[in-house]
Amino acid sequence: MALSNNNSKRALLSTGVLALAGLASTPLLAQDAQQIIRDRCLACHTESGTAEAPSFSRISEQRKTPEGWHMTLNRMIHLRNLQISTEEKRALVKYLADTQGLAPEETEGYRYLLEQDTNIVETGIEPGTAEMCARCHSGARFSLQRRTEQEWKYLVDFHMGQFPTTEFHSLARDRQWFDIARNDTAVKLAEQFPFETNAWSNWKAADKSDLMGRWRVTGFIPGKGEFDAWMSAAKTGEGKYDLDIEGTYADGSKLAGKGNATVYTGFEWRASLTIDGVKMRQVMAADKAGNNLEGRMFLAAEREIGGDLMAVRDQGAADIVAVQPSYLRSGVSTELTLVGQNLDGEINLGEGVAVEKVVSRSKDRITVIAKANGAEGMRSVSVGKANAELAVYSELARVEVQPANAVTRNGGADSAMAKVRANYRAVGYSAGADGEAGTDDDLRLGYMPAQWSIKPADEVAAHDKDDKYAGMINAAGIFTPGDAGPNPARKMSANNVGRLAVVASVKDGDTTVEGEGSMLVAVQDFVRRVLD
Amino acid sequence: MKLTNTFKSAGLAGSLVMGAALSAVAPYAMADQEYLLTVTRPNQLHVIDMSTNEIARTCDIPGPFGTGSIAMSPDNTHAYVLSNGTKDIYGFDIRNCDMTFKAEQSSPTLQVISMQSITVSADGTELYTVQNPVKKHRDRFEVMQPRLAVFNIEDGMNAKVVRTFPVDRRITKIATTAQNEVILGGADLKAINPETGDIRMVSKLANWEKGPLWLPPDAFAMHSQGEQANEYIMPYVTAKFDSEEWNFETAEWWWGMSRVDLETGEAERVETIPFEFIIFNFITDPRDSNILYGSFNTLSKHDISKNETLAVHELGHTYYDLNISGDGKTIYVGGTSSDISVHDSETLDKIGSIQLTGDMSTSDLRVATIKD
Structure with a gap:
C-alpha cells in the first residue's frame, strides 16, 4: 500500500493472465514486467516518461542485485501491503535485476554477502560510511546498491521513518546523525556508488553467454566433504535451466540431485537443488565468456552451512579442475585424485613427484598413488594438455x-x-x-x-x-x-x-x-x- | 508477588513491616501515600502500594506497548503514558484507573513518535510532548523538524495539539520546572518556554568547552526519574585522554551528568565517578544530593562529592532503572524483566521483590506521592 493510503486491495483482481505469463516458458517481455509494475505498484509509485521508455518513481533510479530487488519486494509486501502473486514477484525480480542490476565488476569484493558467507570481518569500508551505515549493516549491503543522489537521500529519510530510533543509537546520538546522513553520507554514497556507471552501460550492451550445457563441478558440503560432479543445465526459458547433478564425495560415496537455475543480469547464477533429499542453494557468478562459474553452495534451510562451489563448462577440451588433496607430503606415498574432463594422455605430477600406481582412470577422474621428493613448492601437474598445480611440502608449519x-x-x-x-x-x-x-x-x-x-x-x-x-x-x-x-x-x-x-x-x-x-x-x- | 518473602525480609529491615501493618489496619492513617508506577507488556499500568509492596490496581492501556514512559500530574493523582509505539498518550486517574485523557499524535499522512518525551505543566493544565514527525508521501518519507507539542489536559479523550514550537532533534526525556519551562534532554540540555517557544541553553554537552582532550560526551536519558529529589538527570560518559595520541586504553573514563534542579531550573554538570561498569539510570538520594544510586547489572551507591563508589550489589539480572522511597530508605530496581527488586539503601541488600504480570522492558519506574 501507499505509505499513506490503503487503496491497493484492487491488486488481486487482475492477477489471472499475468500469473500464467510468469509460468510460461516464453521470455518475459519488458512490456509484461512494466505492466506488472503498472498493475501492482502505481497505487503509490508514479509513472512518467514514454510508453516505450517508462520511468517509475523510486524504482527507476536504483540498481540492485537479484537479492537486493527480492528484499525490496519483500519489504513492499510486508510493510506496504503490496498484493502480488509469487509468479509476478519472480518476474519482477528477474526484470529489475536484468535491467537495473550491477555489472560483474561492481559486485567484486562484496560477493560474500550474495553467497551468504557472512562469517567475515569486513575491511576497507570507508570510515564515514562504516560509522554511519556499517554499524548496523554489512558494508556489502550498501556497497551492492547503486542509486542517484536523490535516492540515497530518500533512503536516509526511509531509515528515520521506518526505524525512528536510528538517531538515538549509540554512535548516532553523539552527533548530528540525520544532518550528517542526508547532507554528507548520502552525497558520498552517490559518488562512491552512483546510479550511472560505465561498467553498467558496458555490461548492459555486452553480449551475454547462455549458460546451458554440461558443467564439471567441484565443491564442499559440510558434514559430507569435498565432492566432484557433473551438472547438466537444460534450457527451459530465457535464463532458466533445469539441472541434474551426479557425483562422488571424496570418500567414494555418491551424490545425486535435481533442481533449476535462473540467471539474472546475464551472469548471476542462482539455483535451487535437492541433493540426496536435502534442499540446497547455489549462488555463483559466471565469467564473461560464460565458461566458468564460481561461488558457494549452502543449505536452503541454513545458509550459514555451506562451502565453495566451482563449475567449468565442458567444451570438449581437456581440463583438470581439482587435485584432491591439493598437497603431498614429501616422502609419503599418498592417494591423489585428479578431477577434470576429457583427460587423455600422459600423467605428469611435476618435478620429483612419482606416480607409483594408477588406481583408476577415466576421462574425468584419475586416482593415483603418488610420492613426492625434492624441495617444497608448487608443482605443475598435467594430463595430456590439461594443467593444474600441486603443493609439495615437508613439514606443516x-x-x-x-x-x-x-x-x-x-x-x-x-x-x-x-x-x-x-x-x-x-x-x-x-x-x-x-x-x-x-x-x-x-x-x-x-x-x-x-x-x-x-x-x-x-x-x-x-x-x-x-x-x-x-x-x-x-x-x-x-x-x-x-x-x-x-x-x-x-x-x-x-x-x-x-x-x-x-x-x-x-x-x-x-x-x-x-x-x-x-x-x-x-x-x-x-x-x-x-x-x- | 512473593508476599511471604517480602514480609520476612521487610521484618529484617524493620521499617517496612511497620508501614505494611499500619496500612493494613488503617489505610487512611498515612498522610502521604507513595505508589510505584510502571508499565508491563502487553500494556498495563501498575499502581503499587509502596507501604505493602503489593499491586494496588492495574490499568489496561489501549493499543500495543510503547516504551512505558510515564509522566505524572503535579498532584500525582494522574499518570500519562506513551502507548502504541510511542505515538499515542493515555492519561489515567491512578486512584481508580479511570481513563481521563487520550491524544493520538499521528495521522494517516503524518507519523509522529515521541521518544520518551512527555511531561505535564507545573499547574497541571497542559501536557507536553516532543514530537518527531515524518511526513508519509505516497512513495517516500520526509523527515520534518521535531517540535514541542502542547495539549490541554481538560480536552480529555479527544485532545489535539494546541501549540507547537520547533526544537532540536534527538530529544528524549523532558521535565517541567517550577517556572514552567520544559527541560529538553537532547545533545545539549536546553529549556523551552511553552508559551513563547523561546529556548535557552541549560547545560552544554555536545557543545561543551572542556578542551580538546575530553571526548565529546555520549549523553542519553532513556529514563530520568528525579521526582523524589525534584530534579532531572541527563547522564553521560566521557573520557579524558592523556595526550593527542587519543589512546583509549590510557584515557580516564568517567560517568558524568547534567543535573537540573526542577525548583530553580538551574543545572550543574559534573563528572561524577570513574566509569567502571554500565549504569543505565541514576537517581539522587532525597536526603543528600551527593549520594546517587545506579542500576543495570549492579545496584550501586556513590558519593559524588568524593567521586567514590560506596557499595555495589550484584543483581540477579539486568534492571534498567530504579527509584527510591521518599524517606530515602528503600530502593526499587525495575525495568527489563517482570520483577521489581527491593533493596535497603544503606547496605543495598535485597529485602524484597514484587512480581508483575509481564516484562517492564524499557518502562519507567515512577513514584507518585498522593498527599492526604
Whole structure:
C-alpha cells in the first residue's frame, strides 16, 4: 500500500493472465514486467516518461542485485501491503535485476554477502560510511546498491521513518546523525556508488553467454566433504535451466540431485537443488565468456552451512579442475585424485613427484598413488594438455581455521528462531623458503582434515564456563550453539552465549599442528533478512 | 508477588513491616501515600502500594506497548503514558484507573513518535510532548523538524495539539520546572518556554568547552526519574585522554551528568565517578544530593562529592532503572524483566521483590506521592 493510503486491495483482481505469463516458458517481455509494475505498484509509485521508455518513481533510479530487488519486494509486501502473486514477484525480480542490476565488476569484493558467507570481518569500508551505515549493516549491503543522489537521500529519510530510533543509537546520538546522513553520507554514497556507471552501460550492451550445457563441478558440503560432479543445465526459458547433478564425495560415496537455475543480469547464477533429499542453494557468478562459474553452495534451510562451489563448462577440451588433496607430503606415498574432463594422455605430477600406481582412470577422474621428493613448492601437474598445480611440502608449519571469526546464535528450545550454526575447515601452510611460519612466502597447501575442539576464549570465558554452555563442535567441524533462553545455571541466568576459541588439530607425521578461530555465540537475531 | 518473602525480609529491615501493618489496619492513617508506577507488556499500568509492596490496581492501556514512559500530574493523582509505539498518550486517574485523557499524535499522512518525551505543566493544565514527525508521501518519507507539542489536559479523550514550537532533534526525556519551562534532554540540555517557544541553553554537552582532550560526551536519558529529589538527570560518559595520541586504553573514563534542579531550573554538570561498569539510570538520594544510586547489572551507591563508589550489589539480572522511597530508605530496581527488586539503601541488600504480570522492558519506574 501507499505509505499513506490503503487503496491497493484492487491488486488481486487482475492477477489471472499475468500469473500464467510468469509460468510460461516464453521470455518475459519488458512490456509484461512494466505492466506488472503498472498493475501492482502505481497505487503509490508514479509513472512518467514514454510508453516505450517508462520511468517509475523510486524504482527507476536504483540498481540492485537479484537479492537486493527480492528484499525490496519483500519489504513492499510486508510493510506496504503490496498484493502480488509469487509468479509476478519472480518476474519482477528477474526484470529489475536484468535491467537495473550491477555489472560483474561492481559486485567484486562484496560477493560474500550474495553467497551468504557472512562469517567475515569486513575491511576497507570507508570510515564515514562504516560509522554511519556499517554499524548496523554489512558494508556489502550498501556497497551492492547503486542509486542517484536523490535516492540515497530518500533512503536516509526511509531509515528515520521506518526505524525512528536510528538517531538515538549509540554512535548516532553523539552527533548530528540525520544532518550528517542526508547532507554528507548520502552525497558520498552517490559518488562512491552512483546510479550511472560505465561498467553498467558496458555490461548492459555486452553480449551475454547462455549458460546451458554440461558443467564439471567441484565443491564442499559440510558434514559430507569435498565432492566432484557433473551438472547438466537444460534450457527451459530465457535464463532458466533445469539441472541434474551426479557425483562422488571424496570418500567414494555418491551424490545425486535435481533442481533449476535462473540467471539474472546475464551472469548471476542462482539455483535451487535437492541433493540426496536435502534442499540446497547455489549462488555463483559466471565469467564473461560464460565458461566458468564460481561461488558457494549452502543449505536452503541454513545458509550459514555451506562451502565453495566451482563449475567449468565442458567444451570438449581437456581440463583438470581439482587435485584432491591439493598437497603431498614429501616422502609419503599418498592417494591423489585428479578431477577434470576429457583427460587423455600422459600423467605428469611435476618435478620429483612419482606416480607409483594408477588406481583408476577415466576421462574425468584419475586416482593415483603418488610420492613426492625434492624441495617444497608448487608443482605443475598435467594430463595430456590439461594443467593444474600441486603443493609439495615437508613439514606443516601452521594451520588456519576458516572462518577465522564467526558468530553463531542460540536458538531452538521454545524460541521462534532456529540455532545458527557454523561450519569450519582447516587450511594448512608450510613455512616457505624463509623457514618461518606466518610470513608472506608461506605456501598454502590447501584444506586438510582436522580434529575439532572448542575452548574458552580467555579467563573470563573460562570462569563463566562458556565452553560448557555455549555449544559443541562435531568431528566434521560443525559447531552447534546452545539452546535459547535464560539459563538459571549461569551467572545472572545468562543465555547460553559465549566467547570461544575453535581449535583445529591437524596431524602431520608424528606431530600435531593446531590453529584457532574466534567464535562468538550470541543470542537470537529475530530479523531474517535476504541480505544481512 | 512473593508476599511471604517480602514480609520476612521487610521484618529484617524493620521499617517496612511497620508501614505494611499500619496500612493494613488503617489505610487512611498515612498522610502521604507513595505508589510505584510502571508499565508491563502487553500494556498495563501498575499502581503499587509502596507501604505493602503489593499491586494496588492495574490499568489496561489501549493499543500495543510503547516504551512505558510515564509522566505524572503535579498532584500525582494522574499518570500519562506513551502507548502504541510511542505515538499515542493515555492519561489515567491512578486512584481508580479511570481513563481521563487520550491524544493520538499521528495521522494517516503524518507519523509522529515521541521518544520518551512527555511531561505535564507545573499547574497541571497542559501536557507536553516532543514530537518527531515524518511526513508519509505516497512513495517516500520526509523527515520534518521535531517540535514541542502542547495539549490541554481538560480536552480529555479527544485532545489535539494546541501549540507547537520547533526544537532540536534527538530529544528524549523532558521535565517541567517550577517556572514552567520544559527541560529538553537532547545533545545539549536546553529549556523551552511553552508559551513563547523561546529556548535557552541549560547545560552544554555536545557543545561543551572542556578542551580538546575530553571526548565529546555520549549523553542519553532513556529514563530520568528525579521526582523524589525534584530534579532531572541527563547522564553521560566521557573520557579524558592523556595526550593527542587519543589512546583509549590510557584515557580516564568517567560517568558524568547534567543535573537540573526542577525548583530553580538551574543545572550543574559534573563528572561524577570513574566509569567502571554500565549504569543505565541514576537517581539522587532525597536526603543528600551527593549520594546517587545506579542500576543495570549492579545496584550501586556513590558519593559524588568524593567521586567514590560506596557499595555495589550484584543483581540477579539486568534492571534498567530504579527509584527510591521518599524517606530515602528503600530502593526499587525495575525495568527489563517482570520483577521489581527491593533493596535497603544503606547496605543495598535485597529485602524484597514484587512480581508483575509481564516484562517492564524499557518502562519507567515512577513514584507518585498522593498527599492526604
